Amino acid sequence: MLRVEGLCKAFADFQAVNGASLTVRPGDLVAVIGPNGAGKTTLFNLITGHLQADRGSIRFKGEEIGRLPAHEICRRGIARSFQIANIFPRLSVFENVQVAVLSAKGLSRNLFRPTRRLVLRETESILERVGLQNRRVDLAGSLSHGDKRILEIAIALGNEPELLILDEPTAGMSPEETAATLELIRRLARDQGLTLLFCEHDMEVVFNVATSIMVMQHGMTLVQGPPEEVRANPVVQEAYLGRE
Amino acid sequence: MRPQRTVSPATLWALGLWLALFFAPFVAGRFAVYLLGVILVTGLLAMSLNLLVGHGGAYQFHHAAFYGVGAYTAALCITKGGLPAWAGLAAGPLAAALAGLLIGSLCIRLNKLYFGMIQISLGSLLWILALRWYSLTNGDDGIHGIPLPEAIAGPGGAFACILAAVGLCLLAMHRILASPFGTTLRAIRDNPQRCAAVGIDVRRHQLAAIVIATFFAGVAGSLFVVLEGSVFPDMLFWVYSLEIFIMCLLGGWFTFFGPMLGAAIIVLLRTLVGGMTEYWTLVLGVVLIGLIFFLPEGIMGIGHRLRLYRRRAAGASSPRENGHAAG
Ligand SMILES: Nc1ncnc2c1ncn2[C@@H]1O[C@H](COP(=O)(O)OP(=O)(O)OP(=O)(O)O)[C@@H](O)[C@H]1O
Ligand SMILES: [Mg+2]
Numbered sequence: 001m002l003r004v005e006g007l008c009k010a011f012a013d014f015q016a017v018n019g020a021s022l023t024v025r026p027g028d029l030v031a032v033i034g035p036n037g038a039g040k041t042t043l044f045n046l047i048t049g050h051l052q053a054d055r056g057s058i059r060f061k062g063e064e065i066g067r068l069p070a071h072e073i074c075r076r077g078i079a080r081s082f083q084i085a086n087i088f089p090r091l092s093v094f095e096n097v098q099v100a101v102l103s104a105k106g107l108s109r110n111l112f113r114p115t116r117r118l119v120l121r122e123t124e125s126i127l128e129r130v131g132l133q134n135r136r137v138d139l140a141g142s143l144s145h146g147d148k149r150i151l152e153i154a155i156a157l158g159n160e161p162e163l164l165i166l167d168e169p170t171a172g173m174s175p176e177e178t179a180a181t182l183e184l185i186r187r188l189a190r191d192q193g194l195t196l197l198f199c200e201h202d203m204e205v206v207f208n209v210a211t212s213i214m215v216m217q218h219g220m221t222l223v224q225g226p227p228e229e230v231r232a233n234p235v236v237q238e239a240y241l242g243r244e
Numbered sequence: 245m246r247p248q249r250t251v252s253p254a255t256l257w258a259l260g261l262w263l264a265l266f267f268a269p270f271v272a273g274r275f276a277v278y279l280l281g282v283i284l285v286t287g288l289l290a291m292s293l294n295l296l297v298g299h300g301g302a303y304q305f306h307h308a309a310f311y312g313v314g315a316y317t318a319a320l321c322i323t324k325g326g327l328p329a330w331a332g333l334a335a336g337p338l339a340a341a342l343a344g345l346l347i348g349s350l351c352i353r354l355n356k357l358y359f360g361m362i363q364i365s366l367g368s369l370l371w372i373l374a375l376r377w378y379s380l381t382n383g384d385d386g387i388h389g390i391p392l393p394e395a396i397a398g399p400g401g402a403f404a405c406i407l408a409a410v411g412l413c414l415l416a417m418h419r420i421l422a423s424p425f426g427t428t429l430r431a432i433r434d435n436p437q438r439c440a441a442v443g444i445d446v447r448r449h450q451l452a453a454i455v456i457a458t459f460f461a462g463v464a465g466s467l468f469v470v471l472e473g474s475v476f477p478d479m480l481f482w483v484y485s486l487e488i489f490i491m492c493l494l495g496g497w498f499t500f501f502g503p504m505l506g507a508a509i510i511v512l513l514r515t516l517v518g519g520m521t522e523y524w525t526l527v528l529g530v531v532l533i534g535l536i537f538f539l540p541e542g543i544m545g546i547g548h549r550l551r552l553y554r555r556r557a558a559g560a561s562s563p564r565e566n567g568h569a570a571g
Contacts, residue, residue, distance in 0.1 A: 082441075090498075
């Protein structure tokens with residue numbers, strides 16, 4: 001479904017991503033792991049068009065998407081959440097998700113129908129799925145950190161993506177929130193057959209959820225494979241897991 | 245069980261006020277009616293700016309330029325183009341929207357601050373044209389005695405025409421802001437990066453918003469011609485853009501009617517200061533400083549804050565804030 005090969009991106013002199021490769025098949029739950037600064041976020045920004053790669057290829061469903069702007073990539077079926085909660089603070093929780101649903105349905109430029117009567121059921125169903133239905137009228141900016149992260153995921157779901165990319169979905173969450181989020185992600189993957197690409201520092205989350213793990217270091221892909229294989233890999237143990 | 249926004253009391257009040265105002269020429273003096281007309285035209289202009297800046301988060305620094313384009317187009321079409329007055333008045337908003345499209349497409353790729361700066365430069369260019377191209381625009385004398393159809397030539401007819409047009413424009417703007425386009429526009433204001441990530445073409449959306457806002461600025465320009473029967477280069481002067489900005493600030497960004505209220509206050513203030521026009525910029529400066537220190541969210545902002553405060557005092561355990569979207 002998604003195939004990334006030899007991707008490189010430099011900021012000034014600094015090679016943030018330097019030969020990253022990645023394969024995501026339909027139905028996979030792929031985790032990207034690596035120490036801070038390994039280039040995980042940069043890799044996701046390249047895939048979703050928020051940054052342009054210097055070299056390498058990104059193919060999604062057989063089409064090269066490396067040169068497309070972010071909104072075009074989203075329209076082709078890739079939605080994402082951000083590492084730092086990235087929401088619409090002055091819109092209500094409901095409207096936050098509604099904006100994404102409207103966009104997915106090609107209604108964003110409609111001038112003549114009232115928003116308050118559109119895509120209500122779809123939006124409501126997403127809020128229920130993630131458990132934010134009781135906060136629907138609250139301003140998104142007034143949510144707790146954990147709820148903002150959940151809202152992030154809800155916004156991404158609004159696009160009805162084929163591939164969902166989550167950048168550290170549990171960052172900054174309490175252990176209970178982490179557990180709940182983990183459960184949510186599992187449930188979403190199971191019930192909707194979502195294909196998921198995520199990065200995460202919590203090894204428990206990673207080995208609990210992922211069907212495939214990609215290990216990154218200094219912008220490079222060390223290895224990608226099923227969890228047992230990655231856990232057993234001596235290079236990975238030395239480079240990363242050993243330090244846990 | 246959803247964020248219902250039924251007809252708000254503010255909308256009902258506005259509707260009632262609008263209808264009542266049609267009787268103004270029968271009860272109020274000539275000058276009062278004229279002043280009401282000025283407030284309506286200026287308020288429409290300020291509200292069109294608010295559509296872009298308050299709801300769209302754009303850096304529209306020289307909105308008056310489009311007001312001027314609308315007014316001059318109407319005036320020139322009627323006096324030099326020999327068009328019937330109605331056609332000329334309709335051409336005003338179209339020309340303003342076209343100017344918005346051109347200047348907008350030029351600037352939209354730049355970052356916000358450069359966007360504003362280039363806009364000031366291009367707008368000032370138009371001002372110079374109006375000021376110096378004597379053979380066409382009569383320079384700083386402006387164009388006077390623009391012939392208008394009899395129905396709207398007198399003060400009563402002009403006022404009714406302005407009131408009707410402003411009412412229609414406000415209705416249209418309200419609907420636009422309540423539409424998916426408007427919701428998406430507010431989302432772009434809040435977080436353009438996130439908007440791109442949910443599949444919204446941010447630049448195209450903003451350009452469309454510019455065209456819409458400049459169209460309404462052009463309507464205000466045409467209505468100025470109806471009101472005054474003349475146009476002046478000062479309408480395009482950048483200080484006037486600052487004045488419109490202050491009206492929005494005074495009434496309250498993010499609110500729908502705020503800029504109209506701000507326009508009313510500024511227009512009345514200018515009438516009071518009257519003869520001492522050389523002190524007008526000073527007065528404006530004082531108003532601006534006072535606003536920044538005492539009323540950062542404008543007059544309508546106070547109302548909003550009071551409501552919040554009352555709701556909290558009423559014992560809501562979790563602080564619930566409601567959107568202050570349109571209305
Ligand atoms: N816009 C930028 N300009 C310059 N350097 C950047 C930029 N973005 C990231 N970097 C650098 O690139 C490197 C990789 O950053 P990235 O955010 O991709 O790492 P990460 O793997 O997501 O780390 P973390 O686990 O902390 O989120 C870091 O050293 C960072 O300082
Ligand atoms: Mg990161």
